[in-house]
Amino acid sequence: MKTFTITAAVGMAFATIASAECGIEAGSVRILGNDFDAISIVTDEARTCASDDVEVTVNLTTEHKNIQVPALSIDPAEYTVAIVANNSIVPLLNDGLIRPLDDLIARYGEDLSPQQMIRVGGETVAIAFMGNAQHLYFRSDVLEEAGVEPPETYEDVLAAAEAIRAAGIQEHPLAATNAAGWYLAAEFVNMHLGMGGDFFEAGTAEPAIENEAGVATLEMMKALSEYMGPDFLNYTADEMKALYLAGDVAIMNQWGSMAGAHIDGETSGNADVSEATVLAAAPTVGGGSIPAAALWWDGFAIAANVSDEDAAASFQAMLHATRPEVAAANPNAATWLIPGFEPTETSQAVLATARAGALAYPMTPQMGLLHTALGAELTDFMQGNETAEEALADVAASYRVSAREAGFLQ
Numbered sequence: 041m042k043t044f045t046i047t048a049a050v051g052m053a054f055a056t057i058a059s060a061e062c063g064i065e066a067g068s069v070r071i072l073g074n075d076f077d078a079i080s081i082v083t084d085e086a087r088t089c090a091s092d093d094v095e096v097t098v099n100l101t102t103e104h105k106n107i108q109v110p111a112l113s114i115d116p117a118e119y120t121v122a123i124v125a126n127n128s129i130v131p132l133l134n135d136g137l138i139r140p141l142d143d144l145i146a147r148y149g150e151d152l153s154p155q156q157m158i159r160v161g162g163e164t165v166a167i168a169f170m171g172n173a174q175h176l177y178f179r180s181d182v183l184e185e186a187g188v189e190p191p192e193t194y195e196d197v198l199a200a201a202e203a204i205r206a207a208g209i210q211e212h213p214l215a216a217t218n219a220a221g222w223y224l225a226a227e228f229v230n231m232h233l234g235m236g237g238d239f240f241e242a243g244t245a246e247p248a249i250e251n252e253a254g255v256a257t258l259e260m261m262k263a264l265s266e267y268m269g270p271d272f273l274n275y276t277a278d279e280m281k282a283l284y285l286a287g288d289v290a291i292m293n294q295w296g297s298m299a300g301a302h303i304d305g306e307t308s309g310n311a312d313v314s315e316a317t318v319l320a321a322a323p324t325v326g327g328g329s330i331p332a333a334a335l336w337w338d339g340f341a342i343a344a345n346v347s348d349e350d351a352a353a354s355f356q357a358m359l360h361a362t363r364p365e366v367a368a369a370n371p372n373a374a375t376w377l378i379p380g381f382e383p384t385e386t387s388q389a390v391l392a393t394a395r396a397g398a399l400a401y402p403m404t405p406q407m408g409l410l411h412t413a414l415g416a417e418l419t420d421f422m423q424g425n426e427t428a429e430e431a432l433a434d435v436a437a438s439y440r441v442s443a444r445e446a447g448f449l450q
Contacts, residue, residue, distance in 0.1 A: 062089035062360045067353025072108060073123030075100040076277075078170055078297050078374035079338070082123075085361035094353060104128070105222075112137040117343040120354040124166055125338050126401040127408060129158070134405055138165055138341040144355040152359075153379050158339060168339035169362040170374040173398060174217070174230060174293045175333060175389040176323060177302060181316040182290040185209055190318065194234075194260055194325040194332060197291055201267035204290055213290040214267040215280045218422065223276055225414035226334070230293070231257040233399050234325040234332025245406045245448040247436045250429070256326055258421055258428040265422060273422060285310045293322060293333070296390035300372035303386065319385070321392035331393045334401035337377065406448045413439040 071086060073079050083098045090096040099119070101107065105128050111118040112132065122132060132138045140163040145152060149167070158166040176191070183190060186203040197214065204213040217223040232239070237253030240246060265272050269283070281298060283289045285308050294302070299319055305311030322333035340358045342351050367376035375387035383391055401407075413435045421431035443449040 062094075062356060064089055064091075064094045064353045064356050066093040067095075067347075067349045068120060069094065069096040069350070069354045069357045070119045071096075071098045071121040071123065071354075071358075072104055072111060072119040073098075073100050073121075074104050074125075074128075074338075075102050076295075076297060077301065078370075079123055081366065081370050081373055082169065082358075082361045085363075085366050086121075086357045089353075089357040089360055094357075096357060105131075108132060109135060109137065112343045112345065115345040116347065116350075117345040120343050120346045120350045121358060122341045122343065123338065124341050125172075126334075126336050126403050127411065129166055129341060130403060130405055130408055132341065133160060133165065137344055139344045139351065140165060141167065141342060141355065144342070144352060147352070148356055149359055151379075153377075156339070156377055156379075158337070166339040166341040167358070167362070168337040168377050170297070170338045170376050170378075171390060171394070172295060172297050172336040172338060172375065173331075173333050173390045173393045174226075174295050174322060175331075175393045176320040177284065177292050177294045177299075178318050178320070179290045179313065179316045180318050181312075182209055182213070190320065191291065191323060192320075194231075194264070194323045197323060198263055198267070200291060201264075205267065210288065210290055212267060212269045212288065214264055215272070215275055215283055215289040215292040216261075216264060216268065217275055217277050217280055217293075218261075218265065218268070218272050219276045219279075220273050220419045221415040222411070223415075224273070224418055224422070225411045227261060228257060228414050228418060229401065229411070230322070230333050231260055231325060233334055234323075234328050234330060235260075236326075236328055236330075239402055239407065239410060240404070245443055247410060247439050249410075250432045250436055254432045255428045258418070258431060260325055262422060262424075262428075273419060285313055287313055296387065296393075297374050299386035299389070304372065319389035321389055321396050322398065330397040330399065333393050333398045335394055335398050336401055406443055406446070409442040409446060409448070410435075410439050413442065 087096050142164050156168045157164045186207045188200045188203045191197045191200050201213045235253040238248045241248045303314050303317050305314040308314045322331035325332045364380040367378040367381040371384045372386040375390040417434040420426045
């Protein structure tokens with residue numbers, strides 16, 4: 041089984057990084073990343089490094105995780121920069137598709153904060169520029185009308201939802217990113233962490249979800265879905281945002297990186313909803329003491345199969361794109377890990393979730409396979425077609441097939 045140790049020294053402390061123009065003499069910068077507002081801000085800044093001698097192209101897509109391995113496997117790689125997170129960096133590490141950055145840091149980024157550096161085996165493999173987590177958003181006006189206090193646990197969320205429905209305010213007051221596939225699996229991961237569950241047997245790649253914590257996780261997810269619209273298995277983060285801003289949802293667990301789009305009344309399209317929105321730490325669950333949420337970081341890595349010139353140009357462009365002025369100009373877009381960033385209202389709930397002890401999304405080589413199995417196998421349970429025990433058995437069986445093919449299990 042291929043293994044590696046990752047040290048993610050991402051914190052909320054900030055240092056000072058030198059600010060300068062791009063300063064790139066020549067090269068090609070080709071960026072692949074996820075498609076959401078904060079990433080767009082960064083890549084738009086990278087585009088400003090383009091010149092007669094420097095090419096900058098960007099592909100932002102929600103399918104980036106499916107594209108990155110084949111795109112970086114060819115030589116030269118289709119992209120010079122991969123914008124990555126806790127989970128998406130692992131396949132690139134497994135296949136040796138990103139290069140150590142310490143030589144580039146020594147040349148161009150000596151003032152980078154150590155808290156930004158993602159290390160594997162003592163080498164820096166990525167530079168983090170933002171933190172993220174799913175956390176609670178709720179309508180204070182709806183809760184007040186229903187006569188309920190702001191929820192702090194998922195049990196509170198269920199009680200609030202029942203009160204809102206009973207009062208005739210909203211029939212479907214809850215929403216979650218339950219779209220079949222990646223999103224549904226992420227909801228399981230969040231809830232399972234809050235339940236105190238493990239994903240693998242200690243020191244092995246054997247799944248550890250067929251147990252009391254796994255069953256409790258699914259039962260809570262199903263209980264919450266009873267207060268969601270009939271198409272709840274289609275809810276992505278963007279679709280949930282639309283429902284919430286349309287005034288159809290009162291409580292949801294949404295990404296912190298989308299907070300600005302919800303509470304800015306000028307851009308949200310519904311000033312009344314924005315004004316009433318409260319951002320809070322992710323709830324606890326099942327009597328647990330930590331939030332039912334995973335902590336994430338987003339950052340950039342440089343492809344291995346590119347020329348040294350393109351690698352240097354790409355590193356410099358990304359440093360320019362994540363300089364302090366970018367965070368200062370867009371304070372509500374993300375919980376920036378960029379040096380000098382002063383946390384704003386939109387980042388406080390992510391920080392509160394972290395301070396309450398939320399755990400990081402597991403950065404183990406086999407976690408991606410389990411995540412895929414969860415996303416594929418939980419739909420029948422959420423539709424009421426099988427028991428929690430049957431669903432977890434299906435997940436474990438599907439995972440074991442993939443894990444054996446990948447060499448994680450015998």
